[in-house]
Amino acid sequence: MKILVQSFWLLFFYLLGLGVSILVGGVIPGSVLGMLLLFIALALGWVEPGRVDRLSELLLDNMVLFFLPAAVGLIASVGLILNNLTAILVAAAVSTVLIVAAVGITQQRLEVRKRKRKIRRSGHDIR
Numbered sequence: 001m002k003i004l005v006q007s008f009w010l011l012f013f014y015l016l017g018l019g020v021s022i023l024v025g026g027v028i029p030g031s032v033l034g035m036l037l038l039f040i041a042l043a044l045g046w047v048e049p050g051r052v053d054r055l056s057e058l059l060l061d062n063m064v065l066f067f068l069p070a071a072v073g074l075i076a077s078v079g080l081i082l083n084n085l086t087a088i089l090v091a092a093a094v095s096t097v098l099i100v101a102a103v104g105i106t107q108q109r110l111e112v113r114k115r116k117r118k119i120r121r122s123g124h125d126i127r
Contacts, residue, residue: 002054003054003055003058005051006051006052006053006054006055006056007055009038009047009051009052010038010052010055010056013034013035013037013038013041014030014031014034015034016033016034016037017029017030017031017032017033017034017035017036017037018030018031018033018034020033020037021033038052
């Protein structure tokens with residue numbers, strides 16, 4: 001019976017996420033919004049973790065089953081992937097370099113701000 005009640009909560013937030021997704025024009029998938037809403041409800045204490053813990057553990061323990069359709073899709077599309085392998089590898093390399101650069105620049109700016117804040121707290125003038 002406990003699994004059934006926990007299934008209700010997960011399904012409730014999934015459907016709530018789908019509804020919100022439809023309201024905002026489907027920009028964000030309903031399943032993602034549902035997870036976000038469930039997280040918010042758990043963080044704010046509206047839903048106790050005990051209401052979803054057993055089913056959540058069961059789903060996490062069997063997560064490999066959720067990736068099987070994607071893996072089968074990749075295997076079925078091997079010819080298409082091989083035909084576009086150069087474009088895929090270039091896109092992956094360029095996006096990786098851009099992400100690393102963006103994270104590095106952001107981290108440097110945050111470090112500078114942190115140092116300036118620390119100097120201001122100590123009473124020194126910064127220009």
